[in-house]
Amino acid sequence: MKREETRERNRRALLDAALRIVARDGHQARLDEIAGQAGLSTGAVYSLFGSKDGLLTALAADYLGPQYDEIERAVPAGLDLVAAVEAFARYYRRKCDDPDALRGLSLQASMLDTAARDPDLGSRLAASVRAHEERLVALFTGRPHNGNMVTPQQAQRLATALRALFAGLSQGVLAGLAPGADEQYFAEAARALVSGASLLDQHAAPLPSGRRLTRRPTRRPPA
Amino acid sequence: MKREETRERNRRALLDAALRIVARDGHQARLDEIAGQAGLSTGAVYSLFGSKDGLLTALAADYLGPQYDEIERAVPAGLDLVAAVEAFARYYRRKCDDPDALRGLSLQASMLDTAARDPDLGSRLAASVRAHEERLVALFTGRPHNGNMVTPQQAQRLATALRALFAGLSQGVLAGLAPGADEQYFAEAARALVSGASLLDQHAAPLPSGRRLTRRPTRRPPA
DNA sequence: ATAACCTCGTTACTATAGTAATATGATTAT
């Protein structure tokens, strides 16, 4: 079975070359440069991955694992739910400061576009993401919160909302739509989702006629 | 001043043609078809908008207005904050069911990519979005909540988080990452941000040793 | 063992975004 073997070798060679070049150029990486570094011609990409998007999708799926490794390191076991969610939030916000976060955003955008336009690649991508998301669910499941333990169902609901919130906020920060969204803001927004604290608690103002809040503000972290 | 006049006329002609064709083909719309329908050649696009992305960005900026008109219609005055936020959430979720929501997602992705790659277009886009976002802030400012009125600062914080959350959730729904995120879920997630309710309230399970929740669940809408 | 076949990568081609040089016609200065 030498045929299958060379196929696999070529596949790997393309993915490895693509990783290097995509890390540098994002989704604008040129196919002939990738194929050249893999010792192949651009046609091989179409034979093995169907399209440039197919190659990038496979690459993305390959690198979701390390991505979630990093998240798990950022959210240590032993924290209760609120603390874990805050740690997650701060991790996400810090990643926006990474010098090549913009390239990451561009890649993410092209993945989104691929998913929107190519149902096949889209569902393959979605499957990878969902598979890895189980790790996120596991990361929250069982943590104490309000005297209870987080159930897998709760963790699932939470993971969906948190990923959405952070994805949206990161996009906002990087695209310049949300200039004020600092680490503190990420943490407060995330905490609002899980705890009884609202995003608004810290900035309330009385009605003109002046009855005070019924809810007292949660702890005000140091400015 | 006939020069400026024809320039403006050509600009409009390109935008009008682009609107038709982009509505059909998304960001894959072909430049020569757009230019052809405008009675111009593709070079005119580069002369007037600098690039295809420039044309699409201008188009997007043009159509943010109607977008926000629709939002304002979906969130009537007179609702308190929680109800307004829920209405907003449900509007956003319903838009995911639109038959050409996927084309919208693809366009949104390409705008994101443009913002990530071209600082100039990115900041122009961000400026348009922020300008229109003031309407969103105004939409929430002054509504009653917990016996107070929402301040502009609170509304700003809220608008940032809501847009991020809905953008992320919509992307998730359309890309197949968040299959369970129905209208109800959108509404609950949004409510969690503003009110004391947590996303987890409805799905709590007791600890093995069994102390109950300290917080009682908020109203459970009919299934 | 040999012939038919199938898989996969290459080569040559097409389509489209973008660039550079050019031409045309408006604006401005003399």
Added chain:
DNA sequence: ATAATCATATTACTATAGTAACGAGGTTAT
């Protein structure tokens, strides 16, 4: 009024993604 200049669209070209026909060499059936 006429010439110089500038702005803007066109034309011809380049670069790159994608397609289709082809061919080499591994695979399978007799």
